[in-house]
Amino acid sequence: MTDQPSPLAIILFFLFVGVTLGISFFLGRQAKSSKGYFAAHGQIPWFVNGLAFAGDYLSAASFLGICGMIAFYGYDGFLYSIGYLAGWIVALFVVAEPMKRLGKFTFADALDARFGSRGIRLAAGISTLAVSIFYLIPQMVGAGALIRPLLNFPHYVGVLLVGVTVILIVVTAGMVSTTWVQFLKGSLLVIFSAVLTVLILQRGFETEPNNQHTFMTLGPFSDSNWTNELVSHEEIQGQTIIPAEGIWKDQPFVRTRQMSSDRITVWSRDPLDKQNFILREGQMITTRSDGKVLVAGLPIGTGPGEATLYPVGRVSRLPNNAQKTGPLGLLSFFSILENSEIMLWRKK
Structure with missing residues (x-):
């Protein structure tokens, strides 16, 4: 994040917001009835x-959420986004199409037309509000998180800006303005996502972009003699094993300290079978009681005596220990991603 907001970024942001609100107010004149407000008179092109x-x-929640899922769960987190997309298709055929045939605008209206029960209407209303609130929270948090690095505004300012803009869009013309604004946003996202996809496929994967740190995997080690095997391993010469005490006791981690710099390396202990395991290098971030942040036991930074927190969610090892892949096709991209090691986040 820059120290000073970018005037160009602010101008472009408010220009886009102004165009969006202008479209909403212009289309608001077409929503003269409940059918126009809730269903845009059924005249929106397919x-x-x-x-x-x-x-x-x-x-915003999808973009940031999927990035977080990949950082925590790797390839499995990516598959979550595919399931989310499939859910849209199910909702379209199971919910949207029957509602259209009934001529109703909301799910509560459809239930009321079918059962005529006040209890069902009340339950539908409460569930709608509950789901909407829990859906809006990550949306607004994501909006504030995106506004902050883009415009250097405080988080709450980004939340207020986006919240007020969305309210005006919905109130002015309902589904008419909402659909066209989403069409505009969707078109831009699809175009630029396609451009990014092509660029990523052309670049492929690298395990050491810009000479970044390469995370090691050591082993296998036997449960009966792993301490001696680890100390004598050539990759960690000059390091000693830190005893597992306090909160580290009975945890699947091993810590080593570099004697020359006091740098601490955390290794995740991953079992291979009942008697053997491997150690995967990780990184440790600690916040002390005084608020000071340490990475690998050293102050965070890039200077002498400091340590850097490497990105989480990046590929740390490619199949066959390759350094880079070069340009990839779409299917080969996913195949390599599935069979690679990804730096994940594990909260202790």
């Missing part, structure tokens, strides 16, 4: 609806 769905799916 391709506009499709891109609007894409824009709704590619939200």
Whole structure:
């Protein structure tokens, strides 16, 4: 994040917001009835609806959430996004299409038309509010998190800006403005996502981009004699094993200290079978009681006597110990990603 906000970024942001609100107020004149407000008179073209769905799916929470899922769970986190997309298709055919045939605008209206029960209407209303609140929270948090590095505004300012803008868009013209605004956003996201996809496939994977640190995997070691085997390992010459005491006791981690610099390395102990295991190098970040942040037991930074926290979620080892892949096709990209080692985040 820069110390001073970028005037160009601020101008472009408010220009986009102004255009969006202008479209909303212009289209608001078309929403003169409940059908116009909730269903846009049924006159939205199919391709506009499709891109609007894409824009709704590619939200701030989706982008940041999937990045977080990959950082925590690797390839499995990526698969979550595929399941989320499949859920849209199920909702379209199981919920949206029957509601359209009933001529109703909301799920609560459809239930009321079918059962005529006040209890069902009340339950539908409460569940709608509950789901909306828990859905909006990550959306607003994500919006504030994106505004902060983009415009250097405080987090709460980003939340307020986006929140007020969304409220105005929805209130002015309902589904008419919402659909067209999502169409605009979806079109931009699809175009730039396609450009990024092509660039990423052309670049491929690298395990040491810009001479970054390469995380090691040691072993296998036997449970009965692993301490002697580890101390004598050529990759960690000059390091000693830190006893597992306090909160580290009975945890699947091994810590070593570099005698020359006091740098601490954390190794994740991953079993191979009942008697053998391997050690995967990780990194440790600690916040002391005085608020000072340490990485690998050293102050965070890039200067002498300091340590850097390396990115989480990046590929640390490629199949066959390759250093880089070069340009990739779409299927080969996923195949290599599935069979690579990814730096994950594990909270102790």
